[in-house]
Amino acid sequence: MSAQVLLGLRLLWHDKLRLLSMSASVAVGVVIIFVELGFLWGILDAQALVATLARGQFLVMNKTRADLHHWDKIPAAELTLFNGVPGVAKVMPVYEDHYGLTDPDGGRTVDSHRIRRVILYAFSPIDLPLAVGDPAPMSAALKMADSFVFDRWSRPIYGHIVPGMDVELDKVPLQVSGLATMGPDIVNDGNVFMSDTEWLKRRPDAQPIMGVVRLAPGADVEEVRQRLLASAPSDVTVMTPQEARARENNSTLKAAPIGLLFALGMVAGLVIGTINCYQVLYTEVSDHLGQYATVKAMGFSDSFLNGVILTQALVLSGTGFATGLLFSIFADAFVAWLTRLPIQVHLESGSLVLLAVIASCVLAGWMAVRRVEAADPAALY
Amino acid sequence: MPTVQAQAVSYAFDTDTTPKQVLVDIDFTLARGEFVILTGPSGAGKTTLLTLIGALRSLQSGSLKVFGSELLNLAPKGQREIRRKTGFIFQDHNLFDALTAAQTLSLAMELSGERLARDAARARAEALLSALGMRDYLDSKPGVMSVGQKQRIAIARALINDPPLILADEPTAALDSENARLVIDLLKQRTESDGTSILMVTHDNRAFHAANRIVDMVDGRMAKT
Numbered sequence: 091m092s093a094q095v096l097l098g099l100r101l102l103w104h105d106k107l108r109l110l111s112m113s114a115s116v117a118v119g120v121v122i123i124f125v126e127l128g129f130l131w132g133i134l135d136a137q138a139l140v141a142t143l144a145r146g147q148f149l150v151m152n153k154t155r156a157d158l159h160h161w162d163k164i165p166a167a168e169l170t171l172f173n174g175v176p177g178v179a180k181v182m183p184v185y186e187d188h189y190g191l192t193d194p195d196g197g198r199t200v201d202s203h204r205i206r207r208v209i210l211y212a213f214s215p216i217d218l219p220l221a222v223g224d225p226a227p228m229s230a231a232l233k234m235a236d237s238f239v240f241d242r243w244s245r246p247i248y249g250h251i252v253p254g255m256d257v258e259l260d261k262v263p264l265q266v267s268g269l270a271t272m273g274p275d276i277v278n279d280g281n282v283f284m285s286d287t288e289w290l291k292r293r294p295d296a297q298p299i300m301g302v303v304r305l306a307p308g309a310d311v312e313e314v315r316q317r318l319l320a321s322a323p324s325d326v327t328v329m330t331p332q333e334a335r336a337r338e339n340n341s342t343l344k345a346a347p348i349g350l351l352f353a354l355g356m357v358a359g360l361v362i363g364t365i366n367c368y369q370v371l372y373t374e375v376s377d378h379l380g381q382y383a384t385v386k387a388m389g390f391s392d393s394f395l396n397g398v399i400l401t402q403a404l405v406l407s408g409t410g411f412a413t414g415l416l417f418s419i420f421a422d423a424f425v426a427w428l429t430r431l432p433i434q435v436h437l438e439s440g441s442l443v444l445l446a447v448i449a450s451c452v453l454a455g456w457m458a459v460r461r462v463e464a465a466d467p468a469a470l471y
Numbered sequence: 472m473p474t475v476q477a478q479a480v481s482y483a484f485d486t487d488t489t490p491k492q493v494l495v496d497i498d499f500t501l502a503r504g505e506f507v508i509l510t511g512p513s514g515a516g517k518t519t520l521l522t523l524i525g526a527l528r529s530l531q532s533g534s535l536k537v538f539g540s541e542l543l544n545l546a547p548k549g550q551r552e553i554r555r556k557t558g559f560i561f562q563d564h565n566l567f568d569a570l571t572a573a574q575t576l577s578l579a580m581e582l583s584g585e586r587l588a589r590d591a592a593r594a595r596a597e598a599l600l601s602a603l604g605m606r607d608y609l610d611s612k613p614g615v616m617s618v619g620q621k622q623r624i625a626i627a628r629a630l631i632n633d634p635p636l637i638l639a640d641e642p643t644a645a646l647d648s649e650n651a652r653l654v655i656d657l658l659k660q661r662t663e664s665d666g667t668s669i670l671m672v673t674h675d676n677r678a679f680h681a682a683n684r685i686v687d688m689v690d691g692r693m694a695k696t
Contacts, residue, residue: 093581097567104569104612384565387527388628389555389582467554468527 094394098401101378112370113409116451119363120414121421123443124435126355128422132433133348134339136275139432140211141334143220143272146182146302147311148318149334153327155299157341158334159277161186163297168323172301175317177309182219183298185212185289191282192258193249206247208280210238210259212289212296219302222270222283231268232285240266243273244280245430262292274430303328360450367406367454371399375461387467396459403455407448414447415440472539474636474668475501475524480533482519493519495691497533503635504666506659506681508673511688517672518640520688524670525638526553537636555582558629560639564621566613572600572624573609576631583632599627602657604650618645626654630661637661639671643678655681 091099102109135142140158141149150169155162172181191208213219215232222228222241231239231253238259240251256263259282272281290296305314318328329337343349375382382395418435426433480497483490493516501507501524509517522528524537526545535542537553545553566575576596580587587595593609600606603623613621622645629637637658643651659681661667671678679685687694 093578097570097578100569100574101567378567380563380565381567384559384561385578387525387554387559387561388579389551389557391551468522 092397094397095401098398099405101374101398102402102405109409110413112374112406113413115366115370116363116406116410116447117414117417118366119359119361119450120411120443120447121417122359122362123356123446124414124418124439125421125425126352126359127439127443128418128425128433128435129355130348130352131436131439132422132426132429132431133276134342135432136273137342138335138338139273139275140184140220140300141331141338143222144302144331144334145219145221146304147330148303148305148315149300149329149331150181150303150318150322150326151300151329153325155327157345158338159275161299163299164301164326165297168326169298169301171321171323172303172318175314175321177305177314177317179304179306179309180217182214182217182302182304183286184219184300184302185286185293185296186210186299187212187293187296188278189260189282191248191280192261193247194251194255194257195249206279208244208248208259208282209278210282210284210289212284212286215285217304219304220272220283222272223268227268228270228283232283232288234265234267235288237265237267237284237288239268239270239283241272241274241281241283242269243271243430245274248280273432276431360446363410363447364450364454367403367410367451368457370406371403371454371458372461374402375399375458379461379465382462383465383467383469386465392459392463395462395465399459399462400452400455403451403458404448407444407451410451411444411447473500473502474505474538475499475670476534476536477520477524478534480520480523480530480535482516482523482528482531493691494523497691497693499686499693501636501668501670503668504662506662506669506671506683508671508678508682508685509688510672510674510685514690515688516691517688521638521640521670521672524636525557525559526550555632556634556636558632558634558637560626560629560637560642562641562644564613564618564625566621566624566628568613571610571612572596572605572627575624575628576600579628579631596627596631599631600624602653603627604653619647619650622646623650623654630657633661633665633667635665635667637667637669637671639669639673641673641675642671643673643675648677651675651677 150172152162152164166183169181169183172178187210189208189210190205193204215229218225218228251257251266253266253268255266257266270283274280322328422433422435477497477499480494482494483492511517523530523535526542530543538556540549573593573596577592580592597606597609600609603626605620605623608616608620626642643654646654655678658669662669
């Protein structure tokens with residue numbers, strides 16, 4: 091290890107409390123970046139949740155349904171056409187609508203509104219096209235007559251709902267037969283689930299919002315896709331869940347400037363991290379100015395001292411990143427608990443964030459070396 | 472060839488009003504193996520002369536040769552070469568709190584150009600610290616040392632590469648009589664055994680006996696006593 095790297099490491103390691111405080115300063119920027127990323131991906135993930143939870147290889151829906159939150163339905167008859175396509179095991183209709191759910195606590199909700207809007211999904215309890223809970227208990231709960239399954243991750247505005255209690259759904263008392271796991275999005279606060287049979291009893295004319303296509307074992311995905319497209323009516327589109335998700339993300343980013351807003355937030359985090367890193371390095375240099383001047387008087391070059399500072403900048407980028415990542419995990423988990431949105435640290439973004447933090451700390455180090463270069467050995471006398 | 476040869480060296484500091492002349496037409500020679508003490512009242516220009524000889528400041532006028540190299544208009548790389556061959560002993564030790572005595576000396580040894588094995592470097596550090604009565608602090612950091620002990624580490628740092636020129640500014644100010652004598656004797660020994668040239672600024676008369684020559688400076692000018 092070179093002498094300047096060793097000196098840089100020793101200077102940092104000597105005062106561990108100070109190193110922790112310096113790392114925390116850099117970590118502030120890292121937390122901001124990760125939280126902004128968490129918010130952005132949380133919103134995008136929530137909006138595309140139905141596609142993510144689909145238990146099939148394709149989604150079939152009305153072509154005019156521009157995104158997953160439009161209500162354009164697809165005739166059930168058109169869905170059944172796909173059952174005959176070679177390679178298709180089954181096409182599972184999913185119904186979607188919105189209902190009013192009455193708070194069972196009788197008005198003791200946050201804002202005293204007893205009836206809150208909830209999204210209802212209905213599908214076959216045998217096929218379970220959406221992965222919203224363990225299949226066996228979910229299937230059993232959905233099969234019960236005059237009942238529905240409540241999404242335990244719905245926002246707490248609906249009151250305290252547990253299996254076994256009677257709750258009014260669209261002013262009709264139904265029993266809560268079980269709990270599912272899905273989560274709200276930025277517009278809808280909660281979800282309930284019902285079997286398609288139960289749903290069609292109440293809405294005989296209902297049409298599915300989409301069909302989830304499950305392929306037969308060994309079927310070639312691309313070949314089946316081509317067959318589905320060839321047999322699809324002109325008003326029907328066929329997508330993989332991944333394609334639907336990507337389209338949904340695109341639609342969400344276009345509909346509102348959230349991409350720009352969060353990007354600005356991340357840039358702010360980078361700027362703050364750079365400033366903080368510069369401040370701690372500047373203080374470190376200032377506190378050791380006499381020593382740095384002495385080292386220059388001994389005959390070490392500016393580039394040697396620059397190496398010492400840059401070593402410290404790199405180490406701080408690592409310790410700041412690690413500290414910030416740890417805090418971000420807790421911060422995102424807290425916000426996720428508050429909002430019920432799938433907000434979390436996306437580790438696949440971690441390497442990019444680390445690179446950005448390293449770049450910002452190197453920039454801060456480059457600015458701080460100006461201070462070292464100004465250290466005048468003659469001033470020691 | 473003398474280690475230091477100054478001819479008509481003058482230096483002035485820029486101030487807000489008029490330049491302050493601190494050195495006026497200095498002619499001075501420091502021979503190889505010579506031990507010279509500079510004395511004089513505060514503001515006489517002693518420290519400024521030290522910093523010029525050590526290439527810590529740029530020469531403004533006159534001729535100043537150190538190790539045969541002219542310092543007037545010397546490039547930064549040349550200035551670093553002069554500094555590497557010079558052992559500086561400052562009034563303030565300016566040790567890194569994070570480094571042990573051994574690590575401090577090891578850092579200084581990076582400048583020597585020698586590629587010493589770790590054990591050999593440590594042995595050299597140990598030997599020099601023993602000569603200065605600091606062997607027991609080889610692996611200690613400045614935080615556990617007194618001011619006088621830190622100063623001795625700083626002196627060791629200046630001497631570890633056996634520089635042919637030593638420039639010292641009040642090196643014994645923080646030392647008790649016994650340790651001051653230890654340091655002076657060590658420096659004197661260097662002039663006799665290695666031909667090291669020493670220029671020391673001091674008011675400590677405990678050092679006067681070791682000097683070959685004592686030069687008095689007043690108002691930027693030099694007189695010989």
